[in-house]
Amino acid sequence: MTATPGHGDATSDAPRPYTLVAELTYRCPLRCVYCSNPLDYGRRGDALDTASWLRVFREAEALGVMQLHLTGGEPLVRDDLEALVEGARALDLYTNLITSGIPCTRERLARLKALGLDNVQVSIQDVRAPESDRIAGLRSFERKLEVARWVKDLGLPLTVNTVLHRENLDRVDEIVAQAESLEADRLELANTQYLGWALVNRRALLPTREQLDRARAAARTARDRLRGRMEVLFVIPDYYAEFPKSCMDGWGRRFIVVSPDGLALPCHAAHTLPGLTFDRVQDRPLDEIWHRSDAFNAYRGEAWMPEPCRSCDRRAADFGGCRCQAYHLTGNAAATDPVCSLSSDHGLIEAARLEATRAALPGEGTPVAAGFLEATRAALPGEGTPVAAEFPEARAPAETALEYRTARSSVPA
């Protein structure tokens, strides 16, 4: 028998971070239409050098963090990733690399494994190159499969992550088969959540309830069939849940996200909330930020909760849901998450679902490409990002670039 040995006592309910999400860079050669980078990421820069990140890891570990996600953007574009993995290993952190697989070599993966990397999560957008590359905005599908095979060849645990949306939701069986053929240890079937770029592109991405139900049933069958071989996770879109999920396990409770520009955040989108000032790890020790900053304390506990949360039995289970979703849909970050069927703003969600149902009707559908184009044009800051320039060899094919240029704005018009 083999297992990953655990460490630490972790049963208290007091705010204590278990997980540090280190967003090492905004840069990424992909331009996925539901990218989790901020809308204005092209105007932001990476601010933390190797020594600063290692200090953040130490400060996080001292606070109780045991698990580290190295993500971005694309973490592999940092040439100090080896030093960061080595530093994390020295702190005995469980380290997970969350990557698109681009740009990667087998040699680099082998080095990272030797330095102590624990798990690799590779995103694969679909089951065939044209569809996958269209969503990613880059010819990358075949390479991703190759990288996933290297992960397994090197003896690292592999998580395959496929983000689901209207375009690929009917292919869950094929997505499962693909992960099986890659001998993935885990498959995350994560439906798009509608924040950031995904909210901008919601009209083209949100599925219908019928489509989601079919996909969920397929995932359940696969989960049962593969039990003990591959863990199959299916995360539904909040928009089709009856109650909100416990976003980040509660605000400032279990997670710290540090953005590429050094902001310490309770979640990766928290910087979009108005009225909160987030500290930079360059300016203030993490311990102080976690325990004493106004921003981390803003939505802790229950005192901030409005009705119906305040008197709801579920308040300790879902913590009122997602603050970012509340703000971006209702304009009030302290509102009950409108995905909750008890929220007075729940009509906003019902309207979005209705729109998705209408779009699925024959003759009524918005062609997806046109949908993206229209939605993202409105949101464009009017300037490109440096990504394309840094990855000249990784430019999308012309017609793909044209179709999706708006989503990540990196292809010159």
Add this chain to the structure above:
Amino acid sequence: MLLYPERGLVLNGTAADVVQLCTGEHTVAEIVERLAEKYAPHPNEAVEREVMTFLTAMVDRGLIRSDG
């Protein structure tokens, strides 16, 4: 705590005892034997039942692998 991608599983004392013996060196029978010693006077059968239930759940979730 048992850590794996995205999540962690908080183990209680006995679960942690089992996991700590899952080093790749012990058979299930040996694990049961060790724990029965530690938790005497619990009968061996009861310990075995609990260990098997726990290990099956862990193997199902891919958190522990059986080599034999």
